[in-house]
Amino acid sequence: xxxxxxxxxxxxxxxxxxxxxxxxxxxxxxxxxxxxxxxxxxxxxxxxxxxxxxxxxxxxxxxxxxxxxxxxxxxxxxxxxxxxxxxxxxxxxxxxxxxxxxxxxxxxxxxxxxxxxxxxxxxxxxxxxxxxxxxxxxxxxxxxxxxxxxxxxxxxxxxxxxxxxxxxxxxxxxxxxxxxxxxxxxxxxxxxxxxxxxxxxxxxxxxxxxxxxxxxxxxxxxxxxxxxxxxxxxxxxxxxxxxxxxxxxxxxxxxxxxxxxxxxxxxxxxxxxxxxxxxxxxxxxxxxxxxxxxxxxxxxxxxxxxxxxxxxxxxxxxxxxxxxxxxxxxxxxxxxxxxxxxxxxxxxxxxxxxxxxxxxxxxxxxxxxxxxxxxxxxxxxxxxxxxxxx
Numbered sequence: 001x002x003x004x005x006x007x008x009x010x011x012x013x014x015x016x017x018x019x020x021x022x023x024x025x026x027x028x029x030x031x032x033x034x035x036x037x038x039x040x041x042x043x044x045x046x047x048x049x050x051x052x053x054x055x056x057x058x059x060x061x062x063x064x065x066x067x068x069x070x071x072x073x074x075x076x077x078x079x080x081x082x083x084x085x086x087x088x089x090x091x092x093x094x095x096x097x098x099x100x101x102x103x104x105x106x107x108x109x110x111x112x113x114x115x116x117x118x119x120x121x122x123x124x125x126x127x128x129x130x131x132x133x134x135x136x137x138x139x140x141x142x143x144x145x146x147x148x149x150x151x152x153x154x155x156x157x158x159x160x161x162x163x164x165x166x167x168x169x170x171x172x173x174x175x176x177x178x179x180x181x182x183x184x185x186x187x188x189x190x191x192x193x194x195x196x197x198x199x200x201x202x203x204x205x206x207x208x209x210x211x212x213x214x215x216x217x218x219x220x221x222x223x224x225x226x227x228x229x230x231x232x233x234x235x236x237x238x239x240x241x242x243x244x245x246x247x248x249x250x251x252x253x254x255x256x257x258x259x260x261x262x263x264x265x266x267x268x269x270x271x272x273x274x275x276x277x278x279x280x281x282x283x284x285x286x287x288x289x290x291x292x293x294x295x296x297x298x299x300x301x302x303x304x305x306x307x308x309x310x311x312x313x314x315x316x317x318x319x320x321x322x323x324x325x326x327x328x329x330x331x332x333x334x335x336x337x338x339x340x341x342x343x344x345x346x347x348x349x350x351x352x353x354x355x356x357x358x359x360x361x362x363x364x365x366x367x368x369x370x371x372x373x374x375x376x377x378x379x380x381x382x383x384x385x386x387x388x389x390x
Contacts, residue, residue, distance in 0.1 A: 010189075011129050015138055017187055018122040019145035021085060024180045025115045026149025027157060028092055028173040029057060034158030039166040045101050056105045058344040060112035068117040069337035077125050081118060082185035088114030089177035096170035114177075119146070120337040123321055125188075127332060133270060135325070139318040140266025147262050147314055151255030155248065205335060211328045214384045215335060217278070217377065218320055218342035219349065224285065224373025225313050226350025228292050228366050231358060238295045238363065239302040250306055257310030265315030274323030275381065277315070282378035284312040289374065292367030 032039070032054050040050045072080045091110030098104035122142050130138035157169035205211055228235070236250050268277045288309050291297070297305065324335045350373075357369045 011138075014129060014188065015126060015141045017184060018081075018126060018142045019148075021081065021118055021180050021184060022122055022142060022145030023149045023153060024085065024145075024173065024176045025088065025118055026146035027153030028088060028111060028170075028177065029115060030150055030154045031157035031161075031169050031173060032057070034154045035161035035166050035169050038161045039104075042166045043098075043101055043104070049101060052101065052105055053108055055348070057108040057112045058348055060109040061116045062341040062344040062348075064109075064113050065116035065120060065337040065341040066334060068113065069120060069333045072117060072121075076190065077121065077128075078185060078188040078190060080121055081125070081188060082181045084114045084117035084121065085177050085181035085184060086114070088118065089174050089181060090114075092170050092174040092177060096167040096174060116337070116340065120333065120340045123336045124333050127325060136266040136269030136274075136318045136322050138266075139269075139321050140262050143317045143321075144259060144262050147255065147258040150258060151252060154255075155252065205328060205331050205338065208328070210384070211324075211331075211335065212338075213380075214324060214327050215338050215342055217380050217384060218316075218339050219346040220380045221278075221282070221316055221320075221374070221377040222343055222346025223350040223353065224289075224370050224377050226347050227354045227357065227370040227373055228289060228309075230351045230354035231363065231366060234363055235292055235295055235366070236302070236306075239297045240299050250303070253303060253306055254310045257307040258314035261311030261314040262317065264311065266318040268315070269319040269322050274319035274321075274326070277319035278323070278381050279378065281312050281315050281319075282374050282381060285309070285374040286371050286378070288312060289367045289370040292370065293364045294367070295364065 032050075036050045039053070040046060043050075072083075088111055091107050091112075091114060094107035094110065095104055098107055123139055126138040126142045127135055157172060160172055161169040232254070233247065236247055240246050240250065265277060265281075268280070288305070291305050292309075295302070321336060321339060324339055325332055328335045353369070353373075354366060357365055361369075
């Protein structure tokens with residue numbers, strides 16, 4: 001272990017704290033999806049216009065993540081983690097107080113800054129305190145906070161918004177972020193060893209074509225998944241109807257599949273390595289996603305499809321992060337930050353492609369298109385090569 005003073009119990013508690021921080025970040029990011037209607041009504045805007053809130057966050061995160069990693073690369077990890085959640089809290093408070101769409105969108109840039117500082121760094125700390133043979137499990141534990149945010153955080157935020165007004169969802173996130181910042185500052189060890197980085201580190205990585213091609217796999221894979229996920233609601237309605245309770249059940253089912261898949265991805269990474277795990281995930285998605293093109297399915301069949309698809313989708317983060325650490329061990333914080341940014345690049349590209357495909361060939365074409373995207377992702381993975389022996 002990089003931090004020799006951290007025994008197993010201490011390491012487990014630290015990983016749980018980092019996962020809690022990611023839960024806060026995930027809830028703050030994804031809660032917008034569940035409160036579009038009350039938010040639009042409260043601000044007096046169209047629902048379509050409310051989507052700019054999520055888009056602003058995505059682009060800000062993608063741009064700020066590598067910059068934040070280099071600016072804070074010399075600072076103690078405990079200080080940066082606590083500062084990140086504090087910035088996240090301040091931005092979320094501004095979101096709750098926003099009287100119009102412009103101020104709300106601007107506040108999401110501040111929120112994205114805090115998130116872009118915390119999540120990649122949390123992965124870096126997990127790597128620093130874990131033995132190499134347990135990195136996959138450690139990364140999946142920390143990333144599990146984001147998946148749990150979809151299962152618990154987003155539905156809870158939506159419930160608060162519909163019962164007490166859209167701003168209450170943001171107030172709840174802000175309260176959690178304030179508590180998280182204090183807990184992280186008081187409990188994260190001062191002596192966690194880390195790899196210092198500066199602006200030269202990001203320049204070196206950006207100039208390294210092999211490393212950037214490996215990082216870009218995340219965008220390719222997420223693009224393919226988003227082609228289906230962007231219209232998950234209409235696909236669900238096609239098979240099980242428009243009952244809001246039933247739709248919520250399938251969103252929760254998707255989240256449960258994500259939690260299980262994330263755990264599975266970490267275990268498999270520790271057994272066969274990141275590249276092998278990612279190849280399995282691509283092949284699984286190539287086989288699974290075409291079934292979305294034969295909807296409507298019966299409720300049971302659709303439930304099996306959603307749970308399986310989600311599990312094999314959310315298994316990717318631990319193996320990809322583990323693989324990147326092996327490819328560029330000299331710039332861990334930078335590659336993890338760029339990898340996080342690629343998630344949002346993939347979401348943006350996948351959403352745009354999904355809209356075009358839907359207008360061109362209709363809802364039934366999305367599953368086939370997503371599977372083709374995963375074929376491209378598999379080729380991308382194979383062309384990016386294996387991590388060099390270190």
